[in-house]
Amino acid sequence: MSNVKQIFTKLSYHDQNTYNQILYRLEDIFHNCDNELQEIKEIARKIKEGIEKISPFIQQCTEIVCPACKNICCSNKHGYYNREDLVYIHAVGLKPPEFEFGRKDSDPCQFLSVKGCTLERSVRPSGCNWYFCESLLDYMEKRPDYQEFDDSLSDVATLWMELMREITKILQTFHYRWV
Secondary structure (H helix, E strand, O other): OOOOEEEEOOOOOOOHHHHHHHHHHHHHHHHHOOHHHHHHHHHHHHHHHHHHHHHHHHHHHHHHHHHHOOOOOOEHHHOOOOHHHHHHHHHOOOOOOOOOOOOOOOOEOOOEEOOEEOOOHHHOOHHHHOOOOHHHHHHHHOOOOHHHHHHHHHHHHHHHHHHHHHHHHHHHHOOEEEO
């Protein structure tokens, strides 16, 4: 194991140092292994397109349900990227936004404004994108276009899993591993 570089330790958004180390390592990999990462970049592009496709449906629903809600789901603990999110963000050629480390998990998300999230849905952390509270889900399921949304969401989830399988293969090729 001495020749295996442990690139991804357990990522905690409470630990700015670990977070920054992972960002640095990913930037290095995506900068130096561009040719080897073309398939990963293509999968990430498809994920981004899939999220953009379902975004209008989600937005229409959240505009109705969320303003009347007394429990804000958009908490700070869901507003940070996990390691898989960071792979995706780098694969689509973006950099994650600056975070305010040290905030309480229960605080409103640092990207939440009075008009909703300040981040485009396709670059939001997965903790945000993949969460639908019971009230929102109930509302969504009653809409006639829900099945199309659900099918598209399933397609994105399948691509997401494919992205993780492919990055794991690449990391192993370069003697890195998920920890």
